[in-house]
Amino acid sequence: MEYYEINGGRRLVGEVVVHGAKNSVLPLLCATALADGVSVLHNCPSLSDVEASIAILRHLGCRVTREGTTVTVDASCLSRSDVPDVLMREMRSSIIFLGAILARTGEADVSMPGGCELGPRPIDLHLSALRKLGAGIEQRGGRLRCTGGTALCGAEITLTLPSVGATENIMLCACAAEGVTVICNAAREPEIVDLARFLRAMGAHIQGEGSGTVRIEGGRGKLHGCEHRVIGDRIVCATYLSAVACAGGEASLTGVEPEQLAAVTGVLRDAGAEILATAPDALTIRRDRPLDGGVVVRTSPYPGFPTDAQPVVMAALCNARRSSLFVETMFENRYRHVDELRRMGADIRVEDRVAVVGGTETGLRGAAVEAHDLRGGGALCVAALGAAGTTILTGLAHIRRGYASLPEDLRALGADITLHTEQN
Numbered sequence: 001m002e003y004y005e006i007n008g009g010r011r012l013v014g015e016v017v018v019h020g021a022k023n024s025v026l027p028l029l030c031a032t033a034l035a036d037g038v039s040v041l042h043n044c045p046s047l048s049d050v051e052a053s054i055a056i057l058r059h060l061g062c063r064v065t066r067e068g069t070t071v072t073v074d075a076s077c078l079s080r081s082d083v084p085d086v087l088m089r090e091m092r093s094s095i096i097f098l099g100a101i102l103a104r105t106g107e108a109d110v111s112m113p114g115g116c117e118l119g120p121r122p123i124d125l126h127l128s129a130l131r132k133l134g135a136g137i138e139q140r141g142g143r144l145r146c147t148g149g150t151a152l153c154g155a156e157i158t159l160t161l162p163s164v165g166a167t168e169n170i171m172l173c174a175c176a177a178e179g180v181t182v183i184c185n186a187a188r189e190p191e192i193v194d195l196a197r198f199l200r201a202m203g204a205h206i207q208g209e210g211s212g213t214v215r216i217e218g219g220r221g222k223l224h225g226c227e228h229r230v231i232g233d234r235i236v237c238a239t240y241l242s243a244v245a246c247a248g249g250e251a252s253l254t255g256v257e258p259e260q261l262a263a264v265t266g267v268l269r270d271a272g273a274e275i276l277a278t279a280p281d282a283l284t285i286r287r288d289r290p291l292d293g294g295v296v297v298r299t300s301p302y303p304g305f306p307t308d309a310q311p312v313v314m315a316a317l318c319n320a321r322r323s324s325l326f327v328e329t330m331f332e333n334r335y336r337h338v339d340e341l342r343r344m345g346a347d348i349r350v351e352d353r354v355a356v357v358g359g360t361e362t363g364l365r366g367a368a369v370e371a372h373d374l375r376g377g378g379a380l381c382v383a384a385l386g387a388a389g390t391t392i393l394t395g396l397a398h399i400r401r402g403y404a405s406l407p408e409d410l411r412a413l414g415a416d417i418t419l420h421t422e423q424n
Ligand code: UD1
Pocket: 022, 023, 024, 026, 093, 120, 121, 122, 123, 124, 125, 126, 127, 161, 162, 163, 164, 165, 166, 187, 191, 306, 307, 308, 330, 331
């Protein structure tokens, strides 16, 4: 069994460089499949989801190498259009390969992603959009068989929800569709902007990323490889900000654009932390007096408060004097960390999508807790750092999907966190 032992209650002081964004690098790796050549991605974090994407690229026939945080993909030899079930199941975002494989080879054969720990994860918007571009899609026996990729035509596609994954799938597929594709109500997340920049560097014609309307002029020749640096991970940064807000201290976080964290830093500031943008890619946080709390957090698409940061910020607010209110609008099952936080003495009441986090007089206490999903795992770590005594945290496989160096980074801030591996 593997677990982190965390002895909490220490102030966190120091500097951390935040690693590359998981949610950016995954669609970028899919995009490398579009090139008839070599792409080089810098700042690729070492995460199990990244390894799963690399395994899919290798299965498709690409040559992939990694040196430190640089991943090189030679997709000139891509020769297959199927992804086996076992590789698709490794991570839910493998569905983004659908648009990329279809665009590159004219067909795709992948399995339907199931639900995940956050609840049902439908892909209706992905499929209806690709059909609108001219793809034929047949669902049988849990597989999705797509054809017609050699005769795709640009179209106007209006998303009923600004889905990040659907926007990415359409952008990838539209690169091969003859004519103009316009995505209305497109997702505006920084990861969409990163993908558009990468595709442009590959020779694609894309405009409007970061606004609600993205325009792609596709089919104008083959895309080529390019070199690109992945943006910093704003959710990892939100986790470290929450850790300092929970435990107290003063830290500098670099490698992320403060603007991309505005919704999170706004909430932590209102709750009583001092946060300053100190450079275009750096911010500092300071928390000396106990957190005040008393905030309302409602998750929504970017530039609203990110659902992925809800668990970690909630953990910090469990250590505040006054109550706070959370409304989770994005996913059904995103309060799985709550029962575990309660074991640490948190006072949280949940009704449907609303959670009321009570203030605490006595503060959090260490306990034995288990991560049930990725950001829930981040939240338990945050709470443990601000808790008196020892926390034993299990469920590390979830955490490794999105945090490449959690114990190392937290130790750099003075945290007492140790990985234990016990043979059963
Ligand atoms: C991405 C992120 C994930 C983040 C989420 C919301 C990646 C790899 N993952 O996930 O970390 O939590 O954005 O910011 O980037 N929906 C439909 N039909 C669809 C697609 C989505 O109803 O076809 C719904 C979902 O159930 C959800 C909402 O739309 O309620 C947003 O989901 P979406 O933006 O698609 O999330 P992902 O791209 O899966």
